Amino acid sequence: MNITIAGVGAMGSRFALMLHRAGHKVTLVDGWKEHVTAIQKDGLQANLNGEEVVAKLPIYLQSEVDPTLSNDLIILFTKAMQLEAMLADIQPLIHDNTAVLCLLNGIGHEEVIEKYVPRNQIMIGNTMWTAGMEEPGRAKLFGNGSIALKNLVADPKAEQAAYKVIETLNSAGLNAQYTENILYAIYKKACVNGTMNSLCTLLLANMADFGDTTPAHNIVVKIVSEFAEVAKHENVDLNVTETVDYIEKNCYNRDTIGLHYPSMYQDLNEHNRLTEIDYINGAIARKGQQYGVDTPYCALITELVHCKEQLLGAK
Ligand code: NAD
Numbered sequence: 001m002n003i004t005i006a007g008v009g010a011m012g013s014r015f016a017l018m019l020h021r022a023g024h025k026v027t028l029v030d031g032w033k034e035h036v037t038a039i040q041k042d043g044l045q046a047n048l049n050g051e052e053v054v055a056k057l058p059i060y061l062q063s064e065v066d067p068t069l070s071n072d073l074i075i076l077f078t079k080a081m082q083l084e085a086m087l088a089d090i091q092p093l094i095h096d097n098t099a100v101l102c103l104l105n106g107i108g109h110e111e112v113i114e115k116y117v118p119r120n121q122i123m124i125g126n127t128m129w130t131a132g133m134e135e136p137g138r139a140k141l142f143g144n145g146s147i148a149l150k151n152l153v154a155d156p157k158a159e160q161a162a163y164k165v166i167e168t169l170n171s172a173g174l175n176a177q178y179t180e181n182i183l184y185a186i187y188k189k190a191c192v193n194g195t196m197n198s199l200c201t202l203l204l205a206n207m208a209d210f211g212d213t214t215p216a217h218n219i220v221v222k223i224v225s226e227f228a229e230v231a232k233h234e235n236v237d238l239n240v241t242e243t244v245d246y247i248e249k250n251c252y253n254r255d256t257i258g259l260h261y262p263s264m265y266q267d268l269n270e271h272n273r274l275t276e277i278d279y280i281n282g283a284i285a286r287k288g289q290q291y292g293v294d295t296p297y298c299a300l301i302t303e304l305v306h307c308k309e310q311l312l313g314a315k
Contacts, residue, residue, distance in 0.1 A: 001168050004029055004071050004093060006086050007078035008044070008059070010131035011103070013139035015075055015174070017046055020055050022172035027069060028059035029090060031082065036061050038137025046139040067092035073165055076102045076113070080279035083109060087116040094121070099161050101149065103127045106279030107190050108287070110152055120158045123165060125149030125182055126189045129174070132266075148179035183236045191227050191243050194280045195220045196251050197264035198301045202308065204269065207251040208258030219297070220244055223281070226295040230284050233291040268305075274314045277305040 001024050005012045008030040020026045028044070030036050036059050043056040060066060062085075071093050078086045083104065094100065094117055101123040102109050113122050129145025147169060151158035162178060169176035179185050196207050199219065203210060210216055221244055228238040252258050267273040281298040288295035308314075 001025070001072045002070050003027070003168070004069065004074045004090070006062070006074055006076050006090050007031075007082065008035070008039070009077065009079070010133045010139055011127070011129065012075070012077035013044055013046060013133075014129060014131040014141045015077065015172075016044060016057060017048060017053060017055055017139075017141070018172040018174055019168070020057060021053075024168065024172070026055075026057055027071075028057050029062050029065055029086075029093075030059065031062045031078075031086065031089075032136070033061065035136040038135075042137055044139075045137055046141050047134075048141045049143075062086055062089040065090055065093055069093055071095060071098045073168065074098055074100045076100065076104065076109075078104070079274075080104050080106045080109065080276040081274060084112050084115075087113060091116055097121075099123060099165055101125070101165060103147065103149070104276075104279075105189065105193050106276055107186060107283040108279070114152075119153050120151070120155055121161075122152040123149050123162050124152055124186065125179065126186055132263075145175065147174055147176035148182060148185045149176060150179055150182035181236075183231075183234060184238065187227060187231045187236050187238050188243060188246070190280055190283075191224050191238070192247055192251065193262075193264070193276075194227060194284065194298065194301075195223050195247055197262040197275075198277060198281055198305055200262050201265045201268055201275065202301070202304055204265075206259050206261050208254045211248065211252030211258070217244075217248070220247055222297045223301070226284055226288065226293070226298050229293045230287045230291060230295065233287070233293070264305075268309060268312065268314055272312055272314050274309055275305055277302050281305075 004027045005016045006029045008028045039059045043054040100117045127147045132140045151162040166176045231238045282302040285295045285299040
């Protein structure tokens with residue numbers, strides 16, 4: 001398959017390398033000049049589960065894409081706030097038969113994507129794979145993961161295209177599954193991000209240490225309840241007890257991921273980068289206003305993260 005990765009940070013690098021190693025023709029598009037220059041010079045490098053890998057892949061700055069590139073699949077892997085600018089720049093690469101897959105964290109990206117891509121070519125989902133950047137041109141890629149995805153519109157041709165994308169991802173060992181109730185999966189992951197990412201970022205804590213505090217349970221219940229109330233208005237039935245249980249069992253476990261500082265923590269507190277808060281807790285606060293649902297926890301958390309971004313001069 002001819003595949004373009006639009007946004008080749010940590011996750012884009014993982015998908016690019018795995019798909020390239022499975023024999024697909026992978027092209028990269030990104031907006032971070034230093035990173036693009038490093039890849040043009042030395043290839044895309046990574047520590048992939050302890051193995052040093054390098055791939056000489058074609059890469060373009062998103063403002064300089066080659067409109068003659070043929071694309072069966074474009075995988076979007078920007079941060080949420082970079083998504084619309086990327087879509088505007090790569091519009092010449094989106095042809096009639098190009099499937100466009102979005103696996104970003106957060107809620108409601110399809111509303112942005114459908115301004116640039118016909119709805120029957122859009123696939124949405126999420127992923128449990130993880131990745132990090134070490135420096136421009138170099139990623140660190142450890143562990144295993146999975147992908148849940150589905151075509152945005154109910155249409156047999158779109159569904160067939162989604163299964164083809166799944167087959168392609170699985171040929172690279174990416175462990176993708178067609179997921180009928182994809183909005184449920186997206187909301188459930190957003191609950192993890194909307195509790196662990198934002199709270200650990202604000203409190204300068206890892207997940208297990210936060211979980212040990214006495215108010216932790218109540219705060220997580222309150223936030224997840226706001227997500228669930230909003231989700232109801234989108235016909236998503238999110239069980240609060242089950243979701244809180246899932247977060248507490250998985251995220252606070254010191255033997256697995258409990259000692260981890262979530263990516264939002266790392267972006268803001270370690271790298272002075274803006275966060276995706278507007279697309280996680282912020283999306284719930286916005287949608288809450290639209291649906292007449294009170295979301296005081298999500299609204300306050302969103303504002304506090306923005307305060308912190310401004311105090312730190314994040315970019
Ligand atoms: P990322 O920040 O590594 O990359 C996103 C974009 O930002 C890329 O275009 C990249 O080139 C650019 N970028 C990265 N570092 C930069 C810097 N220092 N200066 C300027 N530009 C920089 O993001 P990611 O971790 O690949 O995440 C992409 C999406 O996938 C997000 O929605 C994220 O929430 C989601 N996600 C991430 C992970 C993870 O483990 N990283 C896991 C699941 C989902």
